[in-house]
Amino acid sequence: MEFIEDSLKIIFWKFMLMSPRLLQVTTSGEKFLHHDSGLGDPKRLIVFATHRNIELLKHCNEWFMDGTFKSCPSIFYQMFTIHVKLMSGKTVPVIYSFLSSKDAATYASLFSVLKEALDGFLPRLIHLDFERAVIAEVSASFPGADIVGCNFHFNQCLWRHIQHEPTLREQYLSNLDCNLNLRMLAALAFVPCKDVRQAFGTLLETEFFRTNMISLSSFVNYFEKTWIGREFGAAVFPLEWWNSYEATRQGIARTNNAVEGWHSAFQRRLGSSNPTFYKLIEQLKLEQGMMEFGVDNTAARGNDTPPKRVYRDRQRRLNELVESYENYDRIEYLTAVAQNIKF
Template sequence: MDSFLSQPTDHNHAPNPERIPVIELNNKSKARAVISEESTSTILHSSLRTFPLSATSELPRTEMLMQTIRRQRQTPITTSTDRLSGDLRKTYRGEEFLLHEEEHMIIFTTKSNLTALKQSKHWFADGTFKVCPNDFYQLFTLHALMTSTIIPLVYGLLIGKSSNDYSGFFKKVLDQDDFRPETILSDFESGCLFHFGQCVWRQVQSKGLSAKYQEDENFRLNVKMLIGLAFLPLSDVITGFDLVAGEFNDDDADDLLDYFERTWIGEPKRRGVGRKKPQFDIPLWNVYDRVMANLPRSNNSVEGWHNAFANRVTVAHPTMQKLAEKIRCEQSKFEVDIAHLLQGHQPKSKKACHRKLDERIARLVRDYDPLRISQYLKSIAVNVSL
């Protein structure tokens, strides 16, 4: 630490006692920056609390003081072999935790996690950006459904979000064993049901229909019936869309319907039979089969974990060492959760209101009658929200 602590030097002119508190302030701030996860401004404000008012004339500008703290926090350039110390390469219980490490990708998981992943038929994937060190783009995680509980099992640091980045991640994981998941649910920003609903709501807002949605009960029901299309069997979605489009009885919704058809259904071809390819294929946002199989309809649980994890990290773009330590803590906690599940402990239950909603929707889906599509969509609509 002595290497970055400044010391007063000999001068050839009269001493300036007011400079000493400034030097001490810088030393204190830099030392705290190395060991603390507090924000730059918090460190500075804390250091200034007891700064002598008599020395304020020698105090540099606030931005210069903050730059000094930020420079101290800059992670030195390292090679792929010295980013992580030995402790960070293993779990707290001593199991190997670092599956893969190179400049553009780091993957944390254990053999036990991979065994649990193999035994699960339903996977969930999602990424987050705020918790990544500056030399990576996102923390991308792979979760598995274990007795109705979704557990994070693989943690990957990726430098981007291209198909090559994701392919490299999945290839490295799949090379470890003979994995055969039946489903992999990921929002990829637009695909899952939750984001499907958000996209439609944003279009309602952008087309100036928010007030109409709030005030016109029939219009509100019709918009929610569009969301209800996700609960139809794939073979009936286009028929369902045509029926819903006929429910809108004014011109106000024309732009909204054009958007929905172009983006989620596919516009009719000018010549011949059929439709053009939509921006998002119907199977990407359809949840009929998932409801029938009693699977989660969205990635909300995984997104919730990412939000909670970001809160536990406490700072944006931490150092690699700090992030790795936080991931180890998550792993340690979920090792206990997995052990409890395998021992037959009761999984954490949903809130009663959410559980009852799921049960109502599941009953409607199980009782689906293709001869009563309009009534089915209305029944689904009163149980969904934007």
């Protein structure tokens, strides 16, 4: 009975959303509600963005996309945001959307709404996490855009799989040789795409992997099936989506960390998980004001605050390794890169 009552409440509030005009405008009175699929849509989609936000989206070639569940009211499945990278290097949110699902059709609806406002503009780069439905729809909706999978989440995927195998997890945490060699698999992300499969095979022929293949077989099979692909089966995620070699060479962001940082800060300012829709929109309006101030302030004073020294040093070391790739033996290269990777 309680479940039925909760379900009815969700249906009721989905139908009641957006009636107060104050929820549809920013604190300065500018139109904020960009799209509402309406009361009759069982998968109701609501998108917030000002005219200026859309203009920023249309004039920035690098987008970052991410979803969150903690900050989302229970009447929706997730809040999905799109951020852009300004010329200054600062990353700011410009699209705040509320989705009722994470299936392909829902993402297609969102991207269709955005494309109508873009006047034919297509970004050059789109940064995403490893979620197949959203990646598939991004590829279909924004052809020509290069998809950049988040390297941090790539490493997190590997770490989660290690954690799911208690024996392997214990080996990883207690055996330095095992620790390094598993991170060498992650280091394949910094090998040119054309060489990844060969480097993977070379790594599996090393003494460590040959000696420990029985205990490592499950993890190696997962890695090959998900990230490398087999002779008669494509990888779940193509090499081009998770490879970071060219991104590192060109100075392109390899992670969605700036977006995740925004979500974490937003959650702290919100002060609660799964707030009411009205409370969330009021906070989003404040965020919008801060974003506008930040954009104007950055334009006035120049480049954004640089990253911390520890990250700059790691980036510098990876840059040096990538630029010297051809000078290394493959195993030496993977070893050197792995020393700059953490799970």
